[in-house]
Structures are given as structure tokens and as C-alpha cells.
Amino acid sequence: MDLEIFGLFMYGISLLTMTGIYAVSCLGLNVQWGFTGLFNAGIAGFFAVGAYTSAILTTPEHAGHFGGFGLPVPVGMAASMITAGIIAYAVAKICLRLRSDYLAIATLGIAEILRLILKNEQWLTGGSLGISHIPRPFDGRGQPWSELGFLAVVVVIVLAIYWLIERGLKAPWGRVMRAIRENETAAEAAGKNVERYRLEAFVFGAMFMGLGGALSAHAFKFISPEAFEPLLVTFLVWVMLIIGGSGNNKGAILGAFIVWTIWSMTELFTGFLPSDWAIRASYIRVFLIGLILQLVLQFYAKGLIPEKPPVIPGKNGGEKAGGD
Amino acid sequence: MLEFINFYLIPGLVLGSIYALGAIGVSMLFGILRFAHFAHGDLMTLGAYLALTVVLALGWSPMMALPIAIAGTAAVAVGIDWAFYRPFRSSPTIVLVIASFGIALMVRAAVQLFWGVEVTPYQTGIQRPIILFDALRVAERHFVIVGGTIFLVGVMHYFLAYTRMGKAMRAMSDDANLARVTGINTKKIIVWTWIMGAGMAAAAGVFLGMDTQLNPNMGWDLLLPIFAAAILGGLGRPYGAIAGGMVIGFMEELSSYPWIGTEPLLEPSYKTAVAFAVMVLMLIVRPSGLFRGRVF
């Protein structure tokens, strides 16, 4: 009995940890899409880059892949943000001035190329064998303390990013950002360098996605290219943001919690089925998440916590989630 | 030289044919509905698997199964449009991109559910190549694929250039508002666009399955080169898409030819990167494509 409760407790911790990891990426997407209207179909790519950067820098030396520098975890995380940011900068430089569909295609392409590199450059990433022995903060303190310790790290990071974005939004930076999304021509006419602001938003968002990836690497202590199934990671984060309420940071976090809970609960459920059925059921699960997205888009476009109307006198804000 | 033709040029032609068929649909849909259809690769997958069912159940050849695969995929695409894309006709097009992203995943999950995730060929056993002029070795399936593509492109050309519906589709792609005030039934055009686009995608999927094997990711993995081909040809321009598909197909195959020294110029596993590079270059230099498609 006690063991069962303890098991449930541990499950809760892992649920919250994963929620937090996804919330970090989801907040990143919110900066790009929710506040700036930039479509990113390559979340998995930035996520993977972050994961691999931190893994390579923080693992002990290993013959199977590049690096093994054994650096402290915070250094790895900081580096993961920088690498993801640099790649985002390059993508943004080329594609941001194009219409949103092109940005979507270009980011999708980046994610695919990154996946090819992860798979093929064995000297760097260990290829399909992946990278193991990734350190986790507070590891080795025994259950549940090591898990709780890592959860605390994740929570602190989520809160820090939340605070950072909220502050940024209240600053002139955020106001300009909103003005650009609402009416790009007018913002441009007002003398704002629209392209620079959008570039900043894209890079910041991607940095958070990289950080999310780094956190996931440390959470699992092992990564391989399969962990970054492009459609799935990218798609889950999108569903989280749209369900939670695009343009609202609380919504982004809530969306991450709800979608991850549904996702992992259904996995738990399919675990009870006979193995042949379990495999099939996992596809039904993906199908249903896709269907939920469609229904939310059609009937509930603002999400659970809609965007707060911008504080512009004389204008009723609160565009629908798809507003661009 | 012969080796070059047998191992690079012919595969380039085959791959180009498959890309062209996929890109035609992407380009047409962009012209009519103005959005990048992210589920197009997965429609290819669906077509390939529908043909597999016919092949397994009736013992037909994949080519005989092709019309059924085309009809089935077209019907599914029309249904998807009705249920999931139609509500967003007056929304910002990016909402359609998100919706199609979800559809991509749903179609793939359905394929995995019904057909499983195993890699499957249409036919087992070794196929003997046809030998021409004592030297050119061309696999029978390559003949069939290129021939089938030429036939389907012919059908497309006839449709666009000579039929009332096809001309109206070009008209709507030119100017949707004017098409409406002219009295053109735009709803019907949209249905026809899906039939043509999804039908071509199904054929591309079947051809890809004949050339290699079937797996649930086969279409998604082709999405990037197909977008690249459509952009290269100019979005909204089906004829440009054919040229774009051929260019990308050849470039991918030729990129691994040992142009300098004896090593492949580019590792074959990075073929997809060629499509991406061409696409990015095109977006920078001339976003309207080679044949002046739509940018905005």
C-alpha cells in the first residue's frame, strides 16, 4: 500500500519534471509565435541541439563520441542556449523577411538537417548509439531526493524564464513586439526596425527551446537521435501552446501540463494492454492528440487562458489564437 | 560514363519523377488555397499503402493498383479538406499550416495503426534489369516509374490546358476574387485541386514504394525536397514544379558522384541537405522561383 503511494508520488514528480521541461520549450515558442507571430516547425531541431551540446560538454570522456569535457551542468545548459541561439540567428537572418509559410518550411528543413547530422556524424554525437552517462544535478542522493532536487532545478528555470518574458513584455521591447504583430506596416512607419525585433524574438525563443533540450538530456541521462522524433517533439509543443492559449505565458505552462499529463496517462493506460495492442494503441494516442488540436483550432481558438488584451486605450485587443 | 548513366543519371530521373509528382500538388494547392500543405508527404504514404493492400489482397501489380490508390487518396484528401481545412478559408493561412501539421501526424498514425511499422516491399525477389544496347542497364521498375510519370504529367497538362475545370483552376490560381465575380464555382475548383494534388501524391508514393520500400515515414521524409521543388518551380505553378522536381532529383543523385577524386562529393546520407541548400539559396536569391510564382 505504502509502496503504491510512493510509486504514485514518484510518478507525480516525473510528470511535473517533464511538464517543466516542455514548458521551457513552450514558453520559447510563445515568444516566437504567441507574441511575434513567427512560425517555427523545427522545434525538435533546436531542442536536439540543446540536448547534444549540453551532453557533449558535461559527460566524462568517452571514445564513442566527441567531447566528454566533464564540465559542470550549468555551463552545459548555458552553452546549449548559445548554440541553439546561433543556429536560430542564421535561420532568422535568411528567412524572417519571407512570408510565414516559408519560415515554416525553412525551420522544418533545419530540423531535418540537424537530425541527419545527429544520425550520421558518429565522431561527434555517437550516431545511433547516442550519448550516455549524462550527469544529472542532485543525482545519487537516493529516492526521492535526487528526483525532487532535479525537479526543483526545472521549476526554478521555468519560473525564471516566465519572469524574464513577462518583464520583457512590460518593457518597451514587449510593447514594440506587440505593435509589430498587430500591424507591421504601422510599426515600421513609426520607425521601428521590425526585422531586428523579430530576429531577437526568434533567437530568444530558440534559446529556450535549446535549454529545454538540455534539461531533457540531463533528466534522461541518455540521448539518441530517436529521442527527437521531429514531428512528435515539435508537434507536442505546438499543441501545448495552442491548447493552453497562445500569447499567454501562464497558458503556455498550463498547456504543457495538460498535454503532457494526457500524453503520459494514456501511455500508462496502453501499458496495461497486451503488447500487440499496446503498440497499436500508441498510434491511436498520436491520432487523438492530432484530433484534439484540430478541435481546439476550430472551436476554441483562443485556448484555455486567452491572451490578455493589450493595454492600448481605445482598441479592443484579444485576437484569436491564429492571428498573425 | 556508362556507370555514370546507370548509377546516377537514371536514378536521378526516377527520383526527379517522384519529386515532380509530389511537388505538383504542393504547388497547385498553394495557388488555390495559399498555404504550404504540410501533410502532403503523408498523403503520398497513404497512397503507397492503399496500393499495398490491393497488391496483397488481389495479387495485382503495384501499377494495376495505382488507379485505386489514386482514387482512394483523393477521396481521403477531399474528406480531410471538408472536415479540417474548410473551416479556415477566411483565417490567416498560417492556421491552415498548423492544421495540416496535425493532419500529417494523424494520417501517419492511421497508417501505422492499420498497416504496422515494418518496412515492406511490394514484391519480393530480385528484378532483372533490362539491358539496352548491350550496356545500359535499366530496371524495369524505373521504366515503369518514368513512363507513369510522363503519362500523369500528360493527364495534368490536358486537364489544365483543355478542360473547363482545369482552366478555371488556373484562373482561380491567378486571381481568386476575379474568379468569384466571374461566376466560377470556387468550391468545386477546390475539390478538383485536392483530387489532382492528392492523386499525383498517391502516384508519387506508389512509385517511391516500387523504387525502394514502404515505411510509414516515407512521405514525411520527402516533404522537404518536395517543398524545395515546388519553391524552385515557383509556387502556384504546376509546370514549374515538374522542372523543380527534376532539378532537385538530379542534384541529389549527382551530389554523391565522385566529381573530384574518388570519394563521393557528398555522403549519400546527406542527399536531403542538397534539396534544403537549393531551397534556401532560392529563397534568398529569387523567392518567386524560376518561373515567377507567388511570394505573397
Added chain:
Amino acid sequence: MSASLLQATGMFGGYGGLDILNGVDLAVDAGEIVVIVGPNGAGKSTAMKAVFGLLHVREGRVSLGGEDITNKPPEQLVPRGMAYVPQESNVFPNLTVHENLEMGAFVRRDDFSGVLEQMYDLFPPLKDKRKQPAGELSGGQRQMVAIGRALMVEPKLLLLDEPTAGLSPLFMQEIFERIIAVNDTGVGILMVEQNARQALEIAHKGYVLAVGRNRFTDTGANLLANREVAESFLGGTGEG
């Protein structure tokens, strides 16, 4: 009094909750040329769009040949014998001249080859350009394609939104001549024009609109002779 071909009464409507039309009346009898003139922002083109179902009529009624067509979409109006030529982008640029004309007959399921030949007779300059994409033509020729496209359904009523906008005086004259020729075949014409003087000269009836309301309604000749109209709306000199 017999019912007019087109009868619009008390039309209110606009974009985004803001009314541009504040009770506009229009009537066109069969075979008539009717011209709408007025200053910029008077709601001339808007009134025409409202008649053709391109703008929601919030209040008021539109009827064609006695049949209520209020807020009916264009695809239902074209088969009823009403055709519309927008002011801008009124040809399919990548379609050939011939294909443009064929598109005009999209709603017809009968043999319309005779009408096609009539169009080339009506607009002789188009004869040599049949196979050329319409986007490559000059402004005046493009306007001919646009009007020809609309005539392909053999409409009872043709709506023209500023058919001479941006044309040189020479082409303008030619287009007006074609319009009279079209009218001679019995087609009723409702036309919005900036070149008010020239348009009123060929009009059987003219409407002067201002701020979304009817200001004057009279025969073309009477409006031209009306001092107030001339001073306030025709710019005195007769240009522009």
C-alpha cells in the same frame, strides 16, 4: 409603370460595422446606360459592389427583373444575367485572351462559340492576340478583355466599375465607344465613372452620390446642364 430591370432601394451597408451606404437607391431599365458619379468616398463603387453581392447589404432591397437578389453571391447572379467588371485586376493575367473569354462563360453549359466570335468582332484588336496571355496586353486592350469576359454570359445588365480609370484619353474614347456599341445590342449598363462629364454624355440616366446618399437623379443631359451639379461635382472644366 413597368418594373425596372435592376431596382435597389434604401441600401445601407459597409465594412466592419461602419456604414458607407446610407440609403442609396438605384434603378436601371432594360437597355439603359446609367452612370453613377460623385466625389471620392461617396460610395459609388461600394453601391455597385452591394448590388453584386460583394458587400453585405444591412438594410434595403435589391431586385433583378422583379426577383429579389439582396445579398445573393456573385455565382448566383451571373447565371441570372448580371455581369461585373471590377476596376482593378479584372483579367486573369496568365490565361490567354481566349481563355479569359472562355472563363466568362464558365456558368454556361451550352455552345457559346458564336458569342466568342461576336466578342472578337466587338473588340477587333483582340483578334490577333487570342493566344497571348492577357497580362501582356496594354491597359486599353486589357479593359476590352475584361468587358468581353463579362459579356460572355450575354447579360441583361453589365456593371462597370470605372472602366476608363488610368487610360489615356484616346483609349478612354475607344472604351466609351465600345460601351455604346454593347448597349446598342440591348444590354443595360450600370457604370461608375471618374470621368463624369464624358460618362454623363453617353448616359440615359445619371445618379450623383455624396456621402453614401443620392444627391441628384436625372437624365445625363439634364445633370450636365444643372449648374449646381456642374460646380460641385463635375469640377467646372470637365476634366477629371
